[in-house]
């Protein structure tokens with residue numbers, strides 16, 4: 001193979017990395033750079049779109065040059081989702097900083113939609129709840145805060161896009177204005193049944209169709225590089241996909257029964273589904289990817305505080321300065337030093353609860369303390385809370401008629417904790433499989449690009465997936481943990497107590 005490499009860009013919220021992946025699926029070169037977030041007002045979170053481009057092009061240039069441009073068959077992109085940016089079609093200059101997925105400046109507009117009782121039509125059309133997280137209310141804010149924004153957008157002078165579209169536009173010298181299905185599905189403007197921009201949603205959010213990109217499959221010939229300093233012209237971009245979706249693809253190509261959980265500050269749990277079905281109102285339904293032949297859907301639950309709850313507990317106990325290695329040592333040693341938490345639970349609803357409860361008013365609680373409770377009980381309760389919250393989302397997923405759980409596939413920093421992996425397997429009563437690679441999103445996007453190159457079927461791609469280390473459940477312990485899980489549910493109800501009083 002004269003061009004064996006795919007260079008995949010993983011454009012995240014806090015850093016951007018590029019990796020070169022060879023024909024066996026191995027990472028042979030990589031580079032990364034941190035990205036800055038700005039918080040100009042409470043609740044506002046934004047990112048300099050041009051700085052994001054510059055960092056992305058720097059890591060791409062570095063990896064392409066290290067690997068040798070003549071060996072690069074294609075580029076692939078996985079990216080932070082929901083973040084929205086507007087730019088001038090003439091010249092590509094941004095209208096303002098990109099509005100991060102974390103930004104809640106569009107909350108008043110969302111509140112109005114809820115007051116106008118638009119929730120149900122939005123959810124049944126797009127699969128998503130009304131929330132400032134999604135791109136559509138952010139795009140509306142951008143147009144409202146740009147002189148003659150609506151009129152100029154309707155005339156096609158303004159482009160509105162997710163980060164994949166922004167990157168592609170600039171990678172192709174302004175020639176291609178396209179995004180992929182997975183990113184489009186997170187805007188809240190796509191009809192999940194037709195997979196097209198939806199007229200009713202465009203009208204509701206006040207977004208002219210002329211301002212939006214063409215939606216393409218995630219594995220697709222999106223365009224070729226043109227005019228990027230230091231990067232050869234003519235390299236095809238063959239995949240673009242949201243990062244969480246790319247990780248699911250990188251774990252197992254979305255085979256039935258393989259659910260993934262990315263453990264980080266928060267956790268995204270995603271299950272692949274063959275059809276969209278929006279009956280489970282506690283979770284978001286989304287498009288996982290379109291591989292050029294077919295669309296795969298996803299049922300997703302986002303939990304805001306998992307690793308973050310652990311960090312909070314450590315800080316509250318006065319150990320916030322421990323470095324990463326010390327934390328891992330602590331978090332493995334302390335929970336094993338006791339047989340159980342003796343009924344102590346920590347519900348880390350620190351800014352409200354996410355999936356499957358969705359209660360902004362909920363607040364964190366520690367309950368079940370007795371005279372004998374100590375640091376080990378608290379640390380163990382914080383670790384167990386991660387596993388319990390994931391179990392809550394999976395419980396909600398079980399209501400879906402096509403749901404299957406064979407293995408929970410996991411990735412992210414906290415999965416290095418072997419005690420936590422075993423506890424998660426015992427609690428769920430199913431194997432937990434941790435991916436051997438830290439570059440799962442980039443790898444998933446890279447595999448989609450390989451698919452677009454042609455010549456490989458899914459069995460060939462499966463052979464390129466990284467290995468997993470698996471923890472098998474102890475079923476006797478699983479049975480005992482069902483009692484503790486009921487105690488957890490009771491604690492969750494107490495965390496939600498404030499909302500109803």
Ligand SMILES: O=P(O)(O)OC[C@H](O)CO
Pocket residue numbers: 011012013014079080081082101242243244
């Ligand atoms: O930047 P990450 O990797 O935390 O991902 C951000 C998510 O895509 C937002 O939905």
